[in-house]
Amino acid sequence: MAKTVSLVVGEGDVVKSLQQLLKNMLDKKLVEAVMVPLELPSKEGVVQGLVTRSVALNAASPLAPVLPVNTANILSKMTRLASSEKKVAVVARSCELRALVELVKLRQANLENLVLIGIDCFGAFSVSDYKEFAKKNASATQEFLKTIKDGKSDDARLREACQCCEYPYPLKSDITIGLIGVDFSKEVLLIANNPLGEEILGGLGLPAGGSAEARDASLKKVVADKQRKRDELFELTQKECHGLENLGVIFSPCIGCHNCRDMCPICYCKECVFDSDTFSFAADKYIGWAEKKGAIRMPTDTLLFHVIRLNHMVASCVGCGLCQDACPNNVPVFRIFRFVGSKVQPTFDYVPGRDVEEQLPLTTYKEDELQKVGYE
Amino acid sequence: MSENSRFEPTIVGYFCNWCTYAGADLAGSSRLQYPHNVRGIRVMCSSSVDPMYLAKALFGGADGVILCGCEPGDCHYISGNYKARRRMVVLKTILETLGLEGDRLWMRWIGAPDGPKFAKTMNEFTELIREKGPNPLGRAWNV
Numbered sequence: 001m002a003k004t005v006s007l008v009v010g011e012g013d014v015v016k017s018l019q020q021l022l023k024n025m026l027d028k029k030l031v032e033a034v035m036v037p038l039e040l041p042s043k044e045g046v047v048q049g050l051v052t053r054s055v056a057l058n059a060a061s062p063l064a065p066v067l068p069v070n071t072a073n074i075l076s077k078m079t080r081l082a083s084s085e086k087k088v089a090v091v092a093r094s095c096e097l098r099a100l101v102e103l104v105k106l107r108q109a110n111l112e113n114l115v116l117i118g119i120d121c122f123g124a125f126s127v128s129d130y131k132e133f134a135k136k137n138a139s140a141t142q143e144f145l146k147t148i149k150d151g152k153s154d155d156a157r158l159r160e161a162c163q164c165c166e167y168p169y170p171l172k173s174d175i176t177i178g179l180i181g182v183d184f185s186k187e188v189l190l191i192a193n194n195p196l197g198e199e200i201l202g203g204l205g206l207p208a209g210g211s212a213e214a215r216d217a218s219l220k221k222v223v224a225d226k227q228r229k230r231d232e233l234f235e236l237t238q239k240e241c242h243g244l245e246n247l248g249v250i251f252s253p254c255i256g257c258h259n260c261r262d263m264c265p266i267c268y269c270k271e272c273v274f275d276s277d278t279f280s281f282a283a284d285k286y287i288g289w290a291e292k293k294g295a296i297r298m299p300t301d302t303l304l305f306h307v308i309r310l311n312h313m314v315a316s317c318v319g320c321g322l323c324q325d326a327c328p329n330n331v332p333v334f335r336i337f338r339f340v341g342s343k344v345q346p347t348f349d350y351v352p353g354r355d356v357e358e359q360l361p362l363t364t365y366k367e368d369e370l371q372k373v374g375y376e
Numbered sequence: 377m378s379e380n381s382r383f384e385p386t387i388v389g390y391f392c393n394w395c396t397y398a399g400a401d402l403a404g405s406s407r408l409q410y411p412h413n414v415r416g417i418r419v420m421c422s423s424s425v426d427p428m429y430l431a432k433a434l435f436g437g438a439d440g441v442i443l444c445g446c447e448p449g450d451c452h453y454i455s456g457n458y459k460a461r462r463r464m465v466v467l468k469t470i471l472e473t474l475g476l477e478g479d480r481l482w483m484r485w486i487g488a489p490d491g492p493k494f495a496k497t498m499n500e501f502t503e504l505i506r507e508k509g510p511n512p513l514g515r516a517w518n519v
Contacts, residue, residue, distance in 0.1 A: 242475035248518050273428065292437070293517045303519040304435045308428040310470050336474075343473045344466055362466070365458035367448065373461050374485045
């Protein structure tokens with residue numbers, strides 16, 4: 001059974017207690033840096049920050065309901081060429097850690113010397129919604145935490161990806177900050193998932209925690225509720241995004257800016273095929289195609305771009321939803337990608353981000369699988 | 377198209393150099409007939425074709441696309457066809473989930489001595505696509 005310790009929450013302020021926890025990790029030299037969301041001085045935004053002095057952790061805001069960038073993208077940039085020589089604690093959400101695991105498998109990130117601290121996640125608003133929310137509320141996070149009931153928030157402002165996320169808990173982390181099914185105005189449950197987690201938590205000198213049973217039971221209910229919402233969304237997607245005619249409507253506002261790809265943690269190619277000249281042709285070619293159909297949409301390949309992106313990354317799609325946040329014209333990219341992922345991933349019994357040791361579906365094979373292919 | 381003329385589909389075939397392409401050669405030198413609708417492209421391995429090229433052919437208006445490799449267990453590069461098989465399943469699942477007629481996409485295993493199988497497969501596929509009619513993607517200008 002995983003070892004737990006208890007973080008007593010003083011004055012009912014869980015954020016302050018978590019700040020103190022991270023400060024202790026730095027001060028006791030258990031880690032040399034902390035990557036954690038920090039509240040910007042404007043108080044209207046929260047971004048990821050890399051902290052080396054514990055006083056800066058007064059701005060730490062790990063529970064703020066906003067997800068500007070997937071931390072996996074940041075860590076990939078930092079560790080792709082060489083792993084960190086100093087120990088870095090990374091406080092991140094489930095979708096970020098799952099994306100990180102996928103990037104490790106894609107050889108785009110390195111976990112060495114990272115201490116992954118996964119938080120139980122109540123979801124996030126879009127950056128602009130968070131800004132509005134923070135403008136109206138002096139302590140936005142506290143206001144948001146008040147909406148938590150039975151381990152989840154039903155705030156309608158939650159991003160679509162968060163509303164139907166069936167992994168509100170970290171699938172892979174060294175330490176889990178247990179908040180679901182826990183009265184976090186009094187106590188937070190810290191769970192060590194492996195020897196590294198035990199070592200760090202052991203070094204903090206905190207009292208032993210209770211059992212994680214209550215959390216597990218509460219998680220079960222939250223997950224069931226999220227799965228129900230997910231299935232409703234799938235049903236809607238199946239109806240609205242099926243067939244050429246519907247897809248034509250769905251993607252009509254797509255301007256080919258490729259923001260969805262740029263914000264996707266899985267799309268890592270240094271040169272995307274759509275930034276290359278692979279699908280560029282001389283004028284006469286385009287005119288030839290136009291002559292065949294009477295007209296062609298320019299620039300070409302609007303739907304093809306999304307199909308090819310699906311083809312390249314959907315087996316690893318963790319459903320963080322940042323693609324949809326990044327779309328300037330509200331194309332429901334997340335919905336489509338998550339839905340297609342739900343069809344592709346089970347074919348290979350694959351859950352992205354579950355385990356670093358699991359092989360990527362498209363880099364391996366079994367001789368005796370998919371026997372129908374080639375004969376149907 | 378006049379009433380009497382039947383629909384002649386455009387079919388793009390990606391044929392593995394070591395098995396299917398040799399099978400196609402054999403079909404030819406054995407004087408086996410197969411439809412001229414199939415435009416064959418020789419590739420080094422079924423797994424050397426990124427599925428995006430299959431998608432590109434379909435989106436470019438090809439009425440059918442067929443990827444052919446060595447029989448399972450016979451790959452010149454040991455495991456290329458097994459990997460291609462997985463990729464094919466992904467692409468087909470994507471197309472079918474989006475309602476984009478994934479059945480216009482075929483994968484077949486045809487070995488070097490399988491000249492008759494090559495001719496038969498191309499006849500079957502062409503007939504199937506002819507019955508299905510033109511690829512709607514070839515008509516839609518707006519996607």
